[in-house]
Amino acid sequence: MKLYFIGGASGSGKTAVMPNLKELLRDSIAVYDFDDIGVPDAADKKWRQESTEKWLQKLFSDGKDACLLGQIVLGEILACPSAKQIDKVNFCLLDVSDFERIQRLKKRNTYGLDQNMLNWSSWLRMHHQDPQWMQHVLLDDCWHGLDFSVLGQLVTWNSKAFVKALDTTSLTINQVAESIANWINQKNSHNGEPIPNSTYKVIVDHNPNQADNNALVEGLVVHYERLIGEPRDKEFSVFLKNDLGEIFGGIQAHFDTEQVYVEVL
Template identity: 35%
Template sequence: MLLTLAGSSCSGKTTLADALRTRMQGLVVHDHDEIGVPENADTRWRHRTTELWIGRALEYQSRGLDLLLTGQSPLGEILASPSAPLLDGIAVCLVDVADNERRRRLGARDRDRWSSAVLDAFIAWGAWHRGHAQDPRYRPNVITDGGWPEMCWDRWSAWTKDDPRWHTHLLDTTGRSIDRSVDHLAQWITQQRGASRSGQLALSNGRWLTD
């Protein structure tokens, strides 16, 4: 199955995923951007690359392995990716952090690399992720406009926030230790894998296309 840690920058996704690499059996960990990010990276590039990673997830799936992928792609982009229905299961966790803490972390990590406007964009992207996680009808144009033409948005565009298939787990790392957050994610992954094996996972085996 594919498990993703999504969200805006400096929420802790990479740090937490790295800590899980040797902790869980049968789980491989990758970052969306590790294959390289072009200078002109845009929404269309993110969509195409997400589909590439789903292809990798399917390769791992054929070997009995699950993929934990960190990146910026929210649930709506995963579900709209052409090959998503071929996955045994899909589970998304939004790794989030309070706006002021995200701004502080960005400043500490990158020093004076970003302008105030760019920092504001990171904050706005994080806020959008929160809205999208709760409601599929929250400003979908943010990810659909200018996107890759192969994306299948109609798979979920009619869903409402009460649809059980629309679920993103939330981990807020504000004020949490790394160890505590890693424990939380390990428990979440175990639960999602168990639900997938037992047929209780809402996003499994393409059933979510017709339910």
């Protein structure tokens, strides 16, 4: 089971993108709106944090691949008791420029439109890049069921989350949906299992066999001599082998006077 979380401040496109995203993902991924849990009139930070745990419980109970969009904060997911069942959180932050955000919210006649909304979106942007940034925003007067000890030790998200940021400022709703769907499908197609055998070494071979031209990917390289530090017309290859000497993959390349030809093995 794989879970995907799409967050962002008001006006970033979470609600608007949902119908398009459901159409693109169809039956492969269940798509949920965070607010479907029921939003009380006095909804606050504690409600959001407790509701995040309730959503995790529901998703794990359902036991199927799912995508949850809405008032979700990455650090709060990790602090939930149910987060212990997640190896790494798949989290995408939808973002938008301040001016465009305000224009969208004005069109929606959003109640209480003020600078605080921009402050919250700015904090989310920083939180997505730096887990240590102003953690008191989450911790002060938080829901009693959360444990922020893991968050407190993180310098980057690398060990606990796969993070993506998507700027929706100049994108149509369908383009946003396609970007999210592509991200989910790409993550979903990866089985997440490590390559067998735990010992690896990288072997550089400066005299590989001639590559198969039908399998080449061609691309222009500017200032290639300075970039690769080698004379012209050089070939090299890098192979990944396990401790049994078996090749799992690698890259083979040939450089000429204008181009680099690369073959993924």
